[in-house]
Amino acid sequence: MTHHFPALLIIVPLLSALIVSAMGWINRRWCFPLAVAALSGALAISVGLLTQVMATGPIAYKMAGWSPPIGITYVIDYLNAPILVVILAVALLNLIAAKTWIEKDFSEKIGAYLALYLLFLSGMVGIVSTGDAFNLYVLLEIGSLTGYALIGLGKERAPLSSLNYLFMGTIGASFYLLGIGYIYIATGTLNMADIASMIPQLAESSTLFLALIICMAGLFVKMALFPMHGWLPNAYSNAPSASAGLIAPLTTKVMIYAMVRLGLTVFTPQFTFSRGMLSEAIVWVAVAAIIAGSLLALMQRRLSRMLTYIIVAEVGYMVGGFWLGNEAGVTGATLHIINDAAMTLTLFLAVSAITWKLGSDKFEDLQGLFGKMPFTMMGFVIAALAVIGIPPTCGFFSKWYLITAGINAGQWAFVGALLFSSLTNAVLFFRIFEIAFFEPFATGHGHHDHGPTFSEAPLTMVVPLIVAAISLIALGLYSGDIVTKLIQLAIPAGIA
Amino acid sequence: MELLYSIKPLAAILVSFFVVPIIFSSKSENVREAWTFLAALLKFAIVLSMLPFVLKGGQIAYSLVEVLPGVAIAFKVDAFGMLFALVSSSLWIVTSMYSIGYMRSLKEHGQTRYYACFALSLSATLGVAFAGNLFTLYLFYEMLSFATYPLVTHHQDKEARSSGRKYLTYILGASIGLVLPAMLIIYTQTGTFEFAPQGFMNGAFSKEATTVLLLMFVFGFAKAGLMPFHSWLPAAMVAPTPVSALLHAVAVVKVGVFCVARVITSVFGTKMLATMGLGTIVCYVASFTIIVSSFIALSQDGLKRRLAFSTIGQLAYIILGIALLSPSGMTGGMLHIAMHAFGKITLFFCAGAIFAASGIKNISEMVGIGRRMPFTMTAFLLGSLSVIGLPPLGGFISKWHLVIGTIESGQIFFLFVLLASSLLNAAYFLPISYKAFFCTDEEAMFEKKVDEVPTWCLVPLCITATCSVIFFFYPQPFLQLAKMTVATIIGAPMP
């Protein structure tokens, strides 16, 4: 049984999507528990895989028993095992937190909605665990198409935002597909390990280099690297709350995982970082992304829109760190995939709870929130500290590696951009704290005559939020273990 | 040197941390205050229980988790950390007492949040005191910044908001903008953060780079209030007085100087700084702050603002003492952490007591107040004498060592700085006491009726004032701890 875990990881959400959508016709009350059970099961499997990998090393699973390079393999190694756990944990927490939203927004279509939710996850999990470059494209599209639908189900501007996202997403995925074509021309194979084994002989191949550029360009569009970020803020901030909490933490991070996977284990670091010009140019784009994302975030007057621009800046962190091409940079980028998923989840859960109670997330409506929703705000504060990068929250540690990488590489612009973004994040969040803490202003000598009355979001929202917030601190405290026991083993030799 | 592994340092830190949820969940005032007291006493007891071992020359270590390669969240209790922990944990008890009187008599709102954040701040303070490496130090330094923010902005009005903004801008801006990069640069070169008696830089940097790094730390720990990073301190005086007293005369600002002292002694190493001649640069920066802040203090009419500027000057004394790099100078600087804490907290308590009893904040309105509040104003006189550095008060002991230190290091210029500033201190403190007691009946603004503050407020300030006197005659264990620290640094046998 345990040796089928890699396949079960995809099959469980996939099959349960079908069952849940059928259940939507039979008895709608069963849909939600079923989805929770399926995700819990998948989470348990991913934890099992993680312990297995940590105990015995990477696992390669041959789909349907076909051997590579003909068959499709699924590979669980030190790099993706922790990310799988994070993806499924994020999805489960968000599903529980979104219970009331789903019942309110999609009461009629709950089966269909949850089926999409689970399909989206099988796509994400598949992207992370597949060992085949073309298979990655297919799963990418499964994840994306369901993602468009999850966003397009929202009200008001959501369908239009989703359509624009679809256009950009398709361009990105198509570029990736094109790049795979060039890889196939150069190597004649699509299996990741097989491609990697041929790279040393093709070190001078310009076809392969073109393939690298095209693949990366496609992924950059999909991960919303500045200046290709235009679709992201609208799509995420107009999405239904239940979907935003799923898609915002996962999509960009999984795309960054795909970038790391391609760069490290497909093209191999020797080839990926062999053209100094390319790496340097991408780092500069990342610097621009960090600065532009931070500045654009400053201009927003809605909480969720502000967060989307912070995501744009965070994408810059990871892309820049990875393309610095040294050990600290790759470590930092990989660690930040995990941390940023957790941070973004916490923030979006908080926003979803706030929107649930207030019906809005505009800054001016947040007055007195510390009094009204102390637990939600506690989670929000912890997440904010993590985004700013205050120890011992996890955000500090990944930023630490990223800045160290910048110093080691002598790339001072990147170091400066990271520090700038930390300070900007501090301004961004303290602006909100000030509104929520001080306003409405106390009269006289600090006596609230009628202070804000306690009115917290439902428990199903608050508990996942607090769990996510605590995980930010736990991830921070254990980041030493995550790095030494997983990420450093995932980094192949040959990185300075 | 004896090294003992024990969970005690962590326990001392966490005592007040665990009491936070209890404070939040307790409904009645009495329960909340009882828990605060209990935590304070327990914390002090744990700190005290470690004292005999440290006095014997031992160190107590505890390591939590390794968060970065070669860097763990680790605690180490040495003589210097012990000195600071003793000061802050003992004064928390007194301040808790004072808080109860003050907050109740003014019927402040949000007392639950107040006590919870106070407990959290104390956790962070002890964390800084017991930090075993630079990373742990930074972690608790930042934690303190955030824990004190709700205290500074307690009144939640417009003034509090702008002060809070200033507070965080300075503190956080400096720590993220200066300390963090400096730490990163050091880490990339040395790969360690572990404090060592002679520093761990081991000549990894050129003289120019070392100078820049040193200044990044000295200014980056903006809680130390060196000019031009001082103006958050007067702004933070909008906080309720117990907060100003403990945090802005003891915990927060002393954490700043403690960090600077730690970095100078245990990261850079005094020998290296002496050979490079870098201590003198810091001395000049500190001297500038001492003189300028004293002049500004002269011109302030708000009592708490005057005290704030006095604090800025006194903090610079400590940094000056450490940066002199001579044994007596360092002893004096470290001792001044304790002596100034007891003196200044008395002064703040008095300022709060005056405000709670009469609603007066400005010095010009205090003529004759000594007739109405004789105990408070006597304590105020004692506190100010200690801060000025006159016998028979504790402040004299530390200042004496500082003066010896300047002579020892042969830098007579700083001797004059110290003397001049003592005169200035006298010039801005003594008139307050003078006007309070000696004035003609026409000038007096108060009737001759004794109308003291509640006992809960009065007792603490009498205790701290008495302590200031006692420390002149018996400056132990602080003097012993300071001397032990210096002995470790210069490698001399234990005194």
Place this chain on the structure above:
Amino acid sequence: MTDLLPLMAAKYNYWIYTILMMTGLYAMIAKNNLVKKIIGMNIFQTAIILFYVSIAYKTGGTLPIIMEGGHGGGHGAINAADYINPLPHTLMLTAIVVSVATMGVALALAIKVYRQYGTLEEDDINHQIRTQAGQ
């Protein structure tokens, strides 16, 4: 210039797919009507499918269907050069499915947009959004 023309001629399949791709991309960026954008997207995807199909072609190759016994009879080795590479074709079967699905989702979203705004012209929609925000 003399070298370029033969090169262009020899690699004409690349040029064709590039031109098709750019045409699609142009439509997606420049067209105002959402359905035209979707058509552009489809052209864009088709260009890549054509690219894959063209790289599988070998001069003189035939359909990759191996008759019983292969070429000269008997169970001799198969000469790969005689057959068109079948793998890209099968990959493109998947890609076609993906592109049809994408098209379906896109059209469904376009219908939702049309129901909401009563138009598919992007200018008009943006105008409506702006006036709504202004109110």
